[in-house]
Amino acid sequence: MYNVNWGKTRLCARLIICTLQETTMKDSMANNSTASISQARKAVEQLKMEACMDRIKVSKAAADLMAYCDAHIREDPLIVPVPASENPFREKKFFCTIL
16 A cells, blocks of 8 residues: 555545556456546546545534625625616516507
């Protein structure tokens, strides 16, 4: 096994290596190995990006989202309606006059 010293991302590094090894074994069995290698490289790049992301708990993310919504509530046109004079989608009033 490879010794990857990435600290907290050691498990993700092992996952990347295992994925690459599995893909390499599949490539040796498959005829179109070029496409499989390209696909494996894309998967490895995606896993590397995900391994570097900082994780936060869902409860903290939800609290941050609620705080953001509360801070920007005045700018939300679904909560505070747009004035009729500024609304480009207001209904046009047609007046009929009978002569």
